[in-house]
Amino acid sequence: MSLARAIGGICGVAQRVDDPVADRFRQLIGEPEHLVFVIADGFGMNFVDTLPEDSFSRTNLVLENRVAFPSSTGPNLFSFGRAEWPGQYGAIGWYVHLGELNARATLFPWVRTKDDVSLTDLGLTGEVVWPGVPESLGYKRDSVNYIPSLFSDSVATGTLHGRETVVGYEDLGEVIDRVVERVRTASQPTYSHIFWPRVDNVSHEVGTRHQDTLREVAFVDAELGRFAQLLPKNAGLVVTADHGHLDMPEQRKFVVEPDDPLTALLVDAPSGDERTLMFHVVEGQNEKFATEFMRRFGEHFLLLTADDVVTAELLGPDLVRDFTLARLGTFKAIARYDAGMKFRRGAEGTGLTLNAQHGGLTPAEMLVPVIVA
Template sequence: MPAGDHDRARRARLSLACRSGESRGSPRGSGCDVGGAACRRHRTRRARSPAAGDAGHRTGSTVGGADRLRRAFATGELLRPTDDVPNLVDLGRAVASASGAPVALRTRGAELLRDLIGEPSHLVLLLVDGLGLGLLERRSPTSTLRRLLATELRSVFPSSTASALTSLATGEWPARHAVVGWWTHMPTIDAAAVLLHYQRRSDGRPLDELGITPAQAFPTAPLIAQADRDTLSLLPREFVDSPYSRYASGGRPRRGYLTLRDAVDTVIERTRDAREPTFSYVYTPRIDSIAHEAGTGHPELDSAVAELEEVVEHLAVGLGAGSRLLVTADHGHLDAPVGRRHPLRPGSILDALQRVPPSGDPRAVYFHLRPDGAARFHDNFEGRFGNEFALLSIEELEEMELLGPGPLGDEARGRVGDAVAISLGASILGMPGVTGGRAWLAFSSHHSGLTPAEMRVPLLIA
């Protein structure tokens, strides 16, 4: 740890420990932050509710779904996305600030994370896709990953790679950056796109061939573009030149790697040889891929976490003087038992009431409904899936601030459709119109929901 940061980091850890008491599911408004007057959980939020007498009578109103979600938040079965606890949005702002970008931290969580980071000459962020906090909690308390754990962070909703990585890159919630799921509906083509692959979902056609520019797909600029230090993103070779990688790196240099150890050795050499401050970002998808295919209880996943631990040890020991290493994740994982995987079949009554196929993620599904079909859709969906999903109108989604504090931005509102189905646990929905859709249903584990297994992610600091 760079000289002079020890006391500040210790104070920040104590404060974060107090704040994270809510992160395991305590009702919002309980507990109190360190600092009394700085307490943010007791602030008054602007109330937004339907006009008197129209509850349950608005077009597309889904009375019951919101109440089920609130009960699940109160019991801790699900975790609310909130800026009242440290989260990935906070981390994105803290990292950008530590890299010299002129960024407003905005929340107490971001300020505390910024204190933990300190003033390193060389800042390294390792993003491990799918490394939920639960995977670390299975390891020995004396293991390196457990010993380096500084605090718990909360992901965004949907707890999906596309949404979470964009929140980390921009320091904004999905309500503002508008990447609202793995399959995001694009109004200009009236179809869903896989934004991280920059393709139309149904046929894989590149979005640029359909007239969509990166600025349209990703309307919020990444913060790292404003950094005043030498930056480098190290990504798997197959991703390094993608439109999303170019966007998320802020146009700064990128380098492809063959193995994670290769990337780590590049970072070590870079911090030892540099004559000016640096920021290095490393992304690895291996744990996420294994969890999807094999499930969270498979020995192969434990082996992959053990291998990651060796890489983190090697990196932490090898970094040059004045370096700080951060390790975090975009989301965790939750297994989907076979009996909880539900295909949405073409030709069904639900399908007939939709204007275009649904978008989003398996545990956060957006529906784009025919103008005259909202009430029938609600009744049919509730009858079939009401015990496993909460169906909300978009007004309710916004009122509950599930995509982040404040109102939906114009771009996000145009992408979320008319209703959203949110899993109350392990259940998933398989969508029609998805290339390889059956393969998605066959995955053993998924994410994108609000369960603690999916929403709780670690922040390791060395």
């Protein structure tokens, strides 16, 4: 949050609140004529710490930062893009229960989860689901957001950045070269943002310790080092991540089957993700659900009421908006340690197939680097 406010301030946006941490970030970044901001998806401190001491990322690490909760891509990309806490804009999980549908939606693919029907066909827009204005539209610089072509045209991307600022790309080396050329030939101050998803993708698939993941981490570090060398002296490079990663052992992957008694107590499948789930409980069944859930899973999960979540300021210190509260539901389960859970519905997959995950409150998920060069 404070990093987003600092970048906004450098780009000419008036600071809306007194934020000493944002002021500190601005001191560390300076006032470069050309600002380049990279979010490497999943590139948490747990991965930076695996790199050699003389690597680019560790040499230029200025501090460790804590991401917004839930420690997932959607909540944190919107925190960066809106300079607001998750309680303000309602992006609080991969799956979100939408009151407009009384059903769960998968927002980044932009579909109703149970049947993959487009939310556009169901009458929804990005502006309805995520109210607010992208912070970068107020930047007093020539601004471009470079997003992988696979989802550069998505509803989420357009709502997050403003469609007119988005440019698609195919690979990291290509986009680095494009940004370097853009900065070198610019006739006015610029802001360039790059989102790179591969560390997250590989870690989900094979885990944090697999050689494929560590090779991707080393590749990103090397490319960032090349980037810093190619940029002219009047440019500043800032790198961070939206979350880290945590391996989930098979013995702590819990699958609740369609015929389980807990499932019958829910309005719909839980929203959130495998590390932090939100339950919309059938009216009058709160006590029964909480008692049964804690009896079976209390060793591995905390179970908080919506009021508990707000009081603990888990979605930020600002007032949580009503539509976010509706999405939060009755209870929120947060995994202890390295557990994960899925409520399976019908033929919806076989269980928890990801080897590493995020979304919870552990340091491996919450701590990310801030790299300045």
